[in-house]
Amino acid sequence: MYASFLGLEVHTQLLTRTKVFCGCRAAFGDEPNTNVCPVCMGYPGVLPTLNIEAIRMGYVVARALNCTLATSTLFERKNYFYPDLPKNYQISQFRSPLGTDGWVDIELRKRKKRVRIREVHLEEDAGKMIHAGDITLLDFNRTGTPLLEIVTQPDMEVGEEAEVFLQQLRRMVRYLGVCDGNMEEGSLRCDANVSVNLEGKGLGSKVEVKNLNSFKFVRKAIAYEIERQSEILERGGSVTQETRLWNENRDVTEGMRTKESSSDYRYFPEPDLPPFVPDEAFLARIDASLVELPQARRTRFLEQFHLSEEQADFLCDERATADYFEETVRLGADPQSAALWLAADVKKHLNRTGSSLSGGPLSPGRLAELLGLMAAKRIHGKIAKAVLEKVFEENKDPLAIIQEKGWEQITDPTALGAHVDAVMKANPSIVASIRAGDSRLITFLIGEIMKKTSGRAEPELVQGIVRKKLSLSVIQILSLGGAIVGRVSDQGDVVAGDPSEILRLVEAEGRFGRIVFEEGEVGRILSEEITPQDWARLLAGLDEHVRSGRASGIVITHGTDTLAYTASLVFWLFPQPTVPIVLAASLSTPGREGSDAIPSLRTAIQTAAEASPGVYVVFGGKVFSPLNLKFERMTADGFRNWNLTTPCHTTGPLFEDLSLGADREKLRTRLETAINSTLIIRVYPGMRGDHLVELMDRGVKNFVLELYDTGTANLRDSPYSLRRVFLAAREKGVHVFCTSQQEGIVDFSSYASSHELWREGAIPMGSLTTESAWTKLVVCSAFSETEEEMLARMEQGNADARL
Numbered sequence: 001m002y003a004s005f006l007g008l009e010v011h012t013q014l015l016t017r018t019k020v021f022c023g024c025r026a027a028f029g030d031e032p033n034t035n036v037c038p039v040c041m042g043y044p045g046v047l048p049t050l051n052i053e054a055i056r057m058g059y060v061v062a063r064a065l066n067c068t069l070a071t072s073t074l075f076e077r078k079n080y081f082y083p084d085l086p087k088n089y090q091i092s093q094f095r096s097p098l099g100t101d102g103w104v105d106i107e108l109r110k111r112k113k114r115v116r117i118r119e120v121h122l123e124e125d126a127g128k129m130i131h132a133g134d135i136t137l138l139d140f141n142r143t144g145t146p147l148l149e150i151v152t153q154p155d156m157e158v159g160e161e162a163e164v165f166l167q168q169l170r171r172m173v174r175y176l177g178v179c180d181g182n183m184e185e186g187s188l189r190c191d192a193n194v195s196v197n198l199e200g201k202g203l204g205s206k207v208e209v210k211n212l213n214s215f216k217f218v219r220k221a222i223a224y225e226i227e228r229q230s231e232i233l234e235r236g237g238s239v240t241q242e243t244r245l246w247n248e249n250r251d252v253t254e255g256m257r258t259k260e261s262s263s264d265y266r267y268f269p270e271p272d273l274p275p276f277v278p279d280e281a282f283l284a285r286i287d288a289s290l291v292e293l294p295q296a297r298r299t300r301f302l303e304q305f306h307l308s309e310e311q312a313d314f315l316c317d318e319r320a321t322a323d324y325f326e327e328t329v330r331l332g333a334d335p336q337s338a339a340l341w342l343a344a345d346v347k348k349h350l351n352r353t354g355s356s357l358s359g360g361p362l363s364p365g366r367l368a369e370l371l372g373l374m375a376a377k378r379i380h381g382k383i384a385k386a387v388l389e390k391v392f393e394e395n396k397d398p399l400a401i402i403q404e405k406g407w408e409q410i411t412d413p414t415a416l417g418a419h420v421d422a423v424m425k426a427n428p429s430i431v432a433s434i435r436a437g438d439s440r441l442i443t444f445l446i447g448e449i450m451k452k453t454s455g456r457a458e459p460e461l462v463q464g465i466v467r468k469k470l471s472l473s474v475i476q477i478l479s480l481g482g483a484i485v486g487r488v489s490d491q492g493d494v495v496a497g498d499p500s501e502i503l504r505l506v507e508a509e510g511r512f513g514r515i516v517f518e519e520g521e522v523g524r525i526l527s528e529e530i531t532p533q534d535w536a537r538l539l540a541g542l543d544e545h546v547r548s549g550r551a552s553g554i555v556i557t558h559g560t561d562t563l564a565y566t567a568s569l570v571f572w573l574f575p576q577p578t579v580p581i582v583l584a585a586s587l588s589t590p591g592r593e594g595s596d597a598i599p600s601l602r603t604a605i606q607t608a609a610e611a612s613p614g615v616y617v618v619f620g621g622k623v624f625s626p627l628n629l630k631f632e633r634m635t636a637d638g639f640r641n642w643n644l645t646t647p648c649h650t651t652g653p654l655f656e657d658l659s660l661g662a663d664r665e666k667l668r669t670r671l672e673t674a675i676n677s678t679l680i681i682r683v684y685p686g687m688r689g690d691h692l693v694e695l696m697d698r699g700v701k702n703f704v705l706e707l708y709d710t711g712t713a714n715l716r717d718s719p720y721s722l723r724r725v726f727l728a729a730r731e732k733g734v735h736v737f738c739t740s741q742q743e744g745i746v747d748f749s750s751y752a753s754s755h756e757l758w759r760e761g762a763i764p765m766g767s768l769t770t771e772s773a774w775t776k777l778v779v780c781s782a783f784s785e786t787e788e789e790m791l792a793r794m795e796q797g798n799a800d801a802r803l
């Protein structure tokens, strides 16, 4: 069993106007060798002078990294020869760096960790070598530009952590305005120190992997190096202390040279630069330069504005976006809708027009105005999107556009009622058919009214008025079978019941409006026989009903055994429906002595008619949350919600806008593909890990692994070990999501082997049950465009589902 230790040395190019010890321009992309002078070229007899702006930036970063700031800092010469170093020495800091002993907090897969910063020091950069065929060209423009080196302690263990650390650091230096963080241009690059040893033996030999210039390379190079060193140790060998390079074409590290120790550099103080001693005025400037850092801002956004983690991440990634958001909210916009619009529609227009938030046509004031008009119901969402487009095209205020175009919403019920009357009068046969029971035609009527008002009518208001004028409150019942709508046949089997007979028993017709059974489905499917096709049909039908506004509420009948799956599936796909969606089940069929079917159906219909929009489950006459549902036949209620104290909650929807109904075939294929590549595995003593590896080869891409309790499983080296499963999973790009067999929250923080599960890349699903986690996985993998997106959505909000 091996432990790995990772430290990073991050080089950040400071955004000063001139170089650190001379007055040459410090800029990327100029004509080669145009920004040079005798000082940075190291001519004899020249004198360096310290660029005070560079040292200010250095101190600001050290401060932001919680370092102890040097009261006196010294520059030293680091002596070595290399073609890109014309002076044969580099001015750097060795004995007294400007900052020491800092820290940064990071979090990966729910594990929080403090990464200690050993030091922050300022040095000059070297030139650039350009290899072209047989010759090497030298560009000294970069020679002498200020470089801030941030060195961590070996506190990280896996490549993903280093990636998180680096992303966080990049965001920080960009917030502070001291580095542009452009990794492609090399303004942020890093070396990784990787050391692997037997568990408990401390650090092993240190291998340095040089010049990693993308997040992906950092992650991959470290993972490769940990693997390589572990294998050497496994074979009984010893790891050579050396410097290696990442070969991005072959995905391997390659030996470069054995590592020099610091004594090889013969450091000595730079005789031409006095020690820098910061005075109080300087330190006051450092304090003044500090801004609220991204992590702190993210935490504040979560608390102050009640955003989802995903929204807070998006807003705080760039300081300009976060500033813009706060200004919009200060000007009166609702934080949630501002965040929603910035991440979706506004971002789309920015990408399309290639413009940025600051200085573009959409000022915070204009966005606040637009959202305000929507909140005041003067325009509805569809019109708001059109207005936004016009703001970008014509650079005008939203209100002016609305007035100019006559787009203001018609919200006066009398005015709308007149339109409804006119449309109904013009379509007598349609109205007659609706009254006769064909509720699907309501969609047509609503469409006509929208047309007649040029889309200015508020859709939900129109729906309400139409239903009222037709005296229709429609409860749509979709059936996925279940005893609740079944009957017992002469042979004693449960078969489909008679809808009209059931409705007669429910006696709700009229009291809650019209009740419409979806034809031909009642009781046909046994809950334990549900296939992806059945789900696809149900979900597409549901989507269509929700979008059309035909029904004022929807009831889905279902069997008990698999209700936990369908209920959470519906929840993940319809987190914010416009009408109540109620899944209902019962233990026995209607009409039987003491049956709970009719009371449950009655409660379900009442909930569909009267509750606020959302997803609900009804069983035994009681209302439950669709998430974390547990069926226990022996308990009085039959069902309960595991780990949930509020009926239903997550931090925002998985997907902002998912149109399911458009193409049923596509929906079926997506669900089928996602379900077919997913397996739920319950860990038990004697379970062979190698069987799971075989399943990976047969196309399983995702596992939901149900662990004993908060993260325990067999990791000893044997065929039963999960370690082999994780290694194979990483190799084959398979993901393992973990839930608990017991009533525990899986975050890998408490048990011994949970740390190892975490290190091997398992993803904890927080407080979700296996069923809810699995349906989340199905939805995320069916509807994410990329694997990264799928993983990000899977981790989103798991801890908060508990509340």
Ligand SMILES: [Zn+2]
Pocket: 019, 022, 023, 024, 035, 036, 037, 038, 039, 040, 041, 144
């Ligand atoms: Zn110069």
